[in-house]
Amino acid sequence: MKAYIFPGQGSQFPGMGKELYDSSQQAKDLFEQANEILGFRITNVMFNGTADELKQTNVTQPAIFLHSVVMANIANINPDMVAGHSLGEFSALVANRTLSFEDALKLVAQRASAMQKACEINPSTMAAILGLEDEKVEEICESIDEVVVAANYNCPGQLVISGSNEGIRIACEKMKEAGAKRALPLPVGGAFHSPLMDPAGKELAEAIEKTTFAAPSCPIYQNVNAQPSKDIETIKSNLIAQLTAPVRWTQTVQNMVADGASTFIECGPGKVLQGLVKKIHREAEVGIAEG
Structure with a gap:
């Protein structure tokens, strides 16, 4: 069976x-449609922008x-199952026909704006954090008197933590002391997948409730519980819960x-997920979508 990942x-x-x-x-038609929907030429930033310009949450996500x-x-993919890493869930929901391109892009733009705020x-x-057991990372996060949580369980031995600037600084020191190979701050705009994203939840929930969701053509495995779903209400609530x-x-x-x-x-851009899949399941075949 073929799984498409975003x-x-x-x-x-x-x-x-x-x-x-x-x-x-x-492709050109879709890019131009996106420029129109977003109200600015995102293609200019994508094609000609600097790494810093692309790093802004309200540009990066769309x-x-x-x-x-x-x-x-x-x-022209025809998936048996889909999954997306964080933001990638919205791309996956277009791939399995739950969301239209236009509706999903609008939701992504609203999500990015809410997260930026x-x-x-x-x-x-x-x-x-590289080279520490998940349990050890969780234990260190819990020991810090700041908001710091495990945010992305990417593959065995690679976990991303999320939190306040001071909390992450302290956590990185403690992780290294505990034997982490690396504790590397990431070039992101904020503490995604942590309680600090709570203010964005209400805004995203309102946007999702106003959006039409259709019956999926195949299951989506969602970030929150790693379980397959074709139930529209479950998919919606998981998309909202995913923020924190x-x-x-x-x-x-x-x-x-x-x-x-x-x-x-x-x-999608890059090959990050292919690398993670091979670390999680060595026998899996991986590749990129080609026209």
Whole structure:
């Protein structure tokens, strides 16, 4: 069975999407439609912007979503199951026909705006911890008198933590003392998948309730619980909960494999998820969506 997977923030790069735009009329039409929906030429930032410009949450999220969905459309994919890493869940929901391209892009833009506001209310960040057991990372986070939580269970030995700037600084020191190979602050705008994103939850919930969700063509394995779902109400509530809950990517891939996935095709910029899948399940075949 083929599983199609969609990346989240961190996979952006300057020039992203330009090759797709130049080589396919179908891609060009979708990019131009996105410019119109968003009310600014996101293609200018994607194709010509700096890494810093692309790092802004309200640019990064729609840019990665757009790149991913355009790739999936050109490849004309027909997935048996889908999953997305954080933001990637919205791309996955277009791939399994739960959301239209236009509605999903509007939701992504609203989500990014709400998260950007939450970042401004609570200056915060994230860090990647390499080479420590999940349980040890969780234990250290709990011992700190600041907001610090496990945010992304990416693969065995790689966990991202999220929290206040001071909390992450203290946590990185403690992780190194505990034997972490690396404790690396990430170039992100805030503490995603932590309680500090709570202010964004209400805004996203209101936007989701106003959006039409159709019956999925195949199950989506969601970040919050790593379980497959085709139930629209469950999908909606998981999308909202995802803002403050951890991304259980390791468990998601394990469950997809247990349910018959043998090939994982990544749709979007970069190859981050392919690398994570191979670390979680060495026998899996991985690749990128091609038109």
